[in-house]
Amino acid sequence: MNEQTWVYYCRDKFPDDLEAKVMLGGKGANLRDMFGMELPVPPFFTITTEACVKYMGSRELPEYLWEQALEALAKIEKETGKKLGDSENPLLLSVRSGARKSMPGMMDTVLNLGMNDDARAALAELTGNEWFSYDSYRRFIMMFSDVVMHYSREAFEEKLEEIKTKEKVRRDQDISLEGMKWLVDEFKAMYKGHFGEDFPTDPKKQLELAIKAVFDSWNGVRAKAYREHEGIPHDWGTAVNVQAMVFGNMGDNSATGVGFTRSPANGDNRHPVYAEVLFNAQGEDVVAGIRTPQRASIDHSREWAANNDISETLRERNYPSLEEAMPGIYQELVYYAGRLEEHYRDMQDFEFTIENGRLWMLQTRTGKRTAGAAVKIAVDLANEALISKEEAIMRVLPEYVDLLLRPSFDLQAEKTLIAKGLAASPGAAVGYVVFDPEEAKQLAKEGRKVILVRQNTSPDDVDAMAASKGVLTQKGGMTSHAAVVARGYNLPCVAGAEEISVDYVNQQFSVDGLVIHKGDLISIDGFTGNVYKGDVPLIDADYHKQENLITLLEWADEIRTLGVRANADYPADARKAVEFGAEGIGLERTEHMFFNPEARAAVVGMIMAQDDKERQEYLDIMQPIQEQHFEGVFEAMNGLPVIMRLIDPPMHEFLPPYEKLLEEVINLRYSDPASQALAEKEKMLEVVNNLRETNPMMGLRGCRAGIMYKGLTEMQTRAYFQAACRCTKRGINVTPEVMIPLVSHVNELKMEREKLEDVAKQVMQEEGIEVKYKFGTMIEVPRAAVTAGEIAGYADFFSFGTNDLTQMSFGYSRDDAEGKFLIKYIEGFNTGKVDDEGNPLLEPILEANPFQTLDQKGVGRLIQMAVEDGLAAKPDLDIGICGEHGGDPTSIDFCHRIGLDYVSCSPFRIPVARLAAAQAKIRNDPQYQA
């Protein structure tokens, strides 16, 4: 036969050469898995994704599809002994979409399909519950009209309100039987009024419309936008699952439940299953949270009772576990859960229903979990030999490691939840509510903890956000300005807390009658989106107590080939870095040492010096300050390599800003024209004016300053090697490496290196100590990347300064861009397109902030060229990266692929980088692809 197979019944053989998930979608494939494992799954059939693709062209069901669906339906009927639309034993169906990847914006589920007057009557008879039959009927009409026919749900909700008002009841379940009957009649009339034809009572017509609705939803605007954003191909299509309904509310011998094979909260596996059950209930009731669910195992039930101060007697009477109530079913469930975890080799989230004492498994999928649970489950599964260490490593998102190391709210503390928004940027923050961005900056300067609360944020607010401890907005989604900026600044943010109402005029926000004023304390949880009143205590994450994490990272260390170093400037940072597993320091910014007042005064003196002699006097003050720092860092690293970067920023950064000085000078000219203060300020103003630059980022800084300022980098080198020699004498191992920044032409490196290597040799000779050292350069200017082959001739190592390289490659001054256009570039522009609901669809220029995630196409291409040319010229060249990207997992994967030796990042990102580096190895090395 030439007929293509569009429909697979659950007992039909699925061709070996096809991939079930591709053809049947995730949900369909999993249902088929369970069925194949002989778990009790209500019979079902799946319409393939190919059918959807075919449908999309013509908007007609492909030839033979309907016939095949009816054939499969007949098999369900035969298997269940029920019949669709039957007036005695009616078969009801659930119809669900299911693409290869779970996707918002698509039609989800229609339950109770097949319902009509006859079926309702039969259902009433079968359950002995007429009210329930009408309730189910009116629910089906609502759901079908809404989901399949796109008839706004609100009109139905109005009717529901109407009857409740009339009957003076508050809850749906308190509506009378008569009320329910009235509703069904009203709903039918509404449908006819709207569409001009009767509500389809023919169950097969219902089925056909539902199938088409699933297909159509694949091309809904929101689904399409989501696919574009996630890079999911538009031609995948979705499958449709049609399954016999089972009922958990057929009496006390029935129940419905959801469960996990391990705890999704913390990964515990002390109990055989972590499930919640409601007897005589439907799935919807579990979600609604009206009744208190019961636990599956006795132990878990007792634990739950103890935590909730419920006595054992009360528990046994009102909340018995499934293990107590239906021991056989419980054993069966535990067995199935075990089978599922073995099969999928991961923690599973499953749904089940007990209909008249018979257990049915309705769905399974890999369970969502918290960061802590993810780590524990991965390590446990590997220890249980269910998965390999490599798989364990791949199971944990690197960002989870970061989350586990952030302070969070004390779970035990008393909290008053006042609102819930989107968990837009993780982290917990406590602070005083401020609405005005200028005021936020001012208070932050004064050392106050501030939570900036806005309806939404704009580029003007970026500084204020950066100065705050956290941000709360009333409007906006996960890609709103506030969310994007907050993630960029690693700032906790709850966005789109629509329940609150921000009132700028009165400087307050209200939520459910509660008013929070400017200056009140609130706590926001960017992990959950929760907003609390008052000051919720924070607890620090203790790395050393996180045994599972430590184990996972040790496994990661065994596998990864990419080194991980730290960007650390102070001895304390260096010690932290070693604690977190750093294998060296990739970037020690020496200018940071000059920001203490004593050193800074010397720097200013050096800049303003009239001659070489005076300059040298100030350099002589600076030198011991540097030495002391260097010694502390060498000590902390004890032999691990330490890359010291010579002074980088423009000199005027050490002086007061020109505008401030100008203001002071003019004011003094009026107030105290003959003063010494004025004379001094005027002199300083002149110096600052001479040093001022139009574009300081691309001015006299980095090696250019080293070349132009006599004695400066010589002093730094002298201090560094003196520290190295002294440490050596004290028995501390040292591996000093000197990094020359901002090289754009090989001759700059050549000249600086020759000069400074002479200094190094001289110091070692004076001290009578020989230490092994290296000289290298940052590749942070596009021209350096393009001419890396030449530059390698004078460098022992390269370190990509991807912050500046990104700035210069894009031509973005970060200081200006983020406030002026970059955030808007990421957020997107209104180009006239709207989604299903008429909301404007924003079109972004950039997919991600290139200062957070390395731009592989542009900046990355330059880096790759530099790596290739550098290694061709000098095969033993050390190559690393020390921009912020060194701690970003996506960027780390890129660094691994192009063959870098290491990444260097802030100490707190080191655990993230260790995991990400191992994942990169596993992802890219053919030995793991078997």
Add this chain to the structure above:
Amino acid sequence: MNEQTWVYYCRDKFPDDLEAKVMLGGKGANLRDMFGMELPVPPFFTITTEACVKYMGSRELPEYLWEQALEALAKIEKETGKKLGDSENPLLLSVRSGARKSMPGMMDTVLNLGMNDDARAALAELTGNEWFSYDSYRRFIMMFSDVVMHYSREAFEEKLEEIKTKEKVRRDQDISLEGMKWLVDEFKAMYKGHFGEDFPTDPKKQLELAIKAVFDSWNGVRAKAYREHEGIPHDWGTAVNVQAMVFGNMGDNSATGVGFTRSPANGDNRHPVYAEVLFNAQGEDVVAGIRTPQRASIDHSREWAANNDISETLRERNYPSLEEAMPGIYQELVYYAGRLEEHYRDMQDFEFTIENGRLWMLQTRTGKRTAGAAVKIAVDLANEALISKEEAIMRVLPEYVDLLLRPSFDLQAEKTLIAKGLAASPGAAVGYVVFDPEEAKQLAKEGRKVILVRQNTSPDDVDAMAASKGVLTQKGGMTSHAAVVARGYNLPCVAGAEEISVDYVNQQFSVDGLVIHKGDLISIDGFTGNVYKGDVPLIDADYHKQENLITLLEWADEIRTLGVRANADYPADARKAVEFGAEGIGLERTEHMFFNPEARAAVVGMIMAQDDKERQEYLDIMQPIQEQHFEGVFEAMNGLPVIMRLIDPPMHEFLPPYEKLLEEVINLRYSDPASQALAEKEKMLEVVNNLRETNPMMGLRGCRAGIMYKGLTEMQTRAYFQAACRCTKRGINVTPEVMIPLVSHVNELKMEREKLEDVAKQVMQEEGIEVKYKFGTMIEVPRAAVTAGEIAGYADFFSFGTNDLTQMSFGYSRDDAEGKFLIKYIEGFNTGKVDDEGNPLLEPILEANPFQTLDQKGVGRLIQMAVEDGLAAKPDLDIGICGEHGGDPTSIDFCHRIGLDYVSCSPFRIPVARLAAAQAKIRNDPQYQA
């Protein structure tokens, strides 16, 4: 025999498989040529460059060299009948170095080698002039001691002064015979005192020492530095030419002369030769300029006499031409000159001597010439069919074309030459002398013409230089700070005029007793290095009268494949561009149109607008101003393509500077605190503060402004297409092209293009006119170059904005770099090395200013990538360049090689670019390499 040939005698056969110029140097090869052509050349031999290379390793003459030299010497002796050191008929020799390329810093010439007491006596006898024989002797001792033995010439000069004082004479030739005898004795004694041994009287010893001295001079510090600068390999070595001396001072039947085959001043070929002759004289006397030389031909002689107001009678008596004095010799000379020009196919500069009625040719080389001569000679030679048109094109330096189009001093005008320095940067300038840079800037602002006079300049003076009409310095060479900066700014400069003495304290400079004060007028000629007192009239170059240049450029146009367009913003510029041969406008900067007061006020209003409506009102004022400009430009170009670049600079450039406003506001707060003026300034200050950027070059500008400022680029596009439609209606052809600047991500181009193309279509629809148009982008951000393949998808053309691309690739902010470090980078740094004379040798970081000459290794590589990727993605992409480099010949060659369609440069550079483009074609196309 195994013996290598180190020495080639003039009659020896030179191997066919070797290149004479490589082995024998330029001078040696030319001598051999003349000898081969049977021109009367005194016999000589040449020691090869290979011998020099061999010598450099061991510092000893290679084996057999000396024997071969003596053999060759014997041949000279045989041929001349004279003998080295002979007491009756002594042979004297000249010894000269001669590398493949003429090179300063090497030993030049020793004349009269072979002189000793016996030879002197014989010479006295042969010439009948004892005084002359002693004069020659003392000259030889001086020259040999200085050039060969490095015994400072000054000590000998002192003796010379001593005898002149003693004899109370002023000129050397007035020294008595006794005095000369005394000098010879004294010189010998000095030599012995200095070296501890007698002056070498053995002529063979003299020869050996001279040969070694030539070899040694190859590795002199100055010669090495020169080679490094010019990229000449150190292992080329120099040849040594040893030739029999002939004498032009043996009586009235002898003479010496130099000549050219055509006029080196203007290329004239009305006379058979352009030669100057001195009867009974030596070569040195011609150079010394003591006697008035006579012309070779009668016509030339008469012309000369007429110009100098000399009567025909006087001329015939005192300054007869060679043609009159020795008609046979004259005919012979004309014949040889013709032979030389035919052989070398170029204007030749030659030296000759007539010894006792016999003509000897001593040297020939391609003659140096002025810019005008170069063009005329090239065109004439091609018209005479001596060279091809391609060769004619290659004969003229593109910079000569620029020189011919610059104003220069009126040659006829009265001039008072007061000093001579280096012609450091070409051009003529007249102005008031100013010494203080701040004062220079101030006066320039007031519209005064200023010549900045300094001992030397430093980075602090760059602004003042740029504001001046020309620069004169007392110190520094061709690569001094002043010279480098002046060439960069196209500013006439005379550097290192050591005769003048600059006195900052008294604000004056003095030269030879003359004092020039601040405020006096001077004229400086950067073509010649001449400094004149007072105001020398300037004359404009008239392109249309330069027929030879026009012919040459027409030939260039026939050959070149690279297009030449203009960067022109105003209709007047566009007309100039067409006049100079532009084939379109490659860059029309639209922001320049906003700098007129009316437009500027509208721009400020637009920037400060409170809402879209107000902004649109100002845009409506700006639009007709743009339209009018656009129409004028379209009219001038009549159908040639015009690339209009959308607004590029940051908006704050249109507003007053922040610091100035701040100053005004503070002052007003004291002087007029309640004023309206203060309120307005304060408002403006706030706006400017909001727009201020840390690095404006990389901030909100270019397409970013187009995207962020609603309505701005739409207005420009509307104006452009309205102008195009209107012109079309008036019968003017138009080819509008819109260029979107500063794209770093393809989506920027996509978004702007889609938006603006809609505007263009709307305008054309409104006007009922269809014009063909293009949309394209500048590639001026490194990331754009790296992702050009993607960008080409939305661009009809690329234009490389190499100014910004250079800034961002190097990470140089041009505004800051040139004043703060770039000039020093080019000038070089003192690294402790010194030259022969103990002067510090500066080591540069950059070979050239990358803003003048495209950096091919770095920026060029990016461009090449972009061209390749762009064409791969879109084969019919138009690609050009519109940075300053578009007018630089070296950069133009690069543009040709990488396959660009055109270069675009300022109107005055177009003739340069046309020639350079043709040269690039000839240089790189295999069809011309045959």
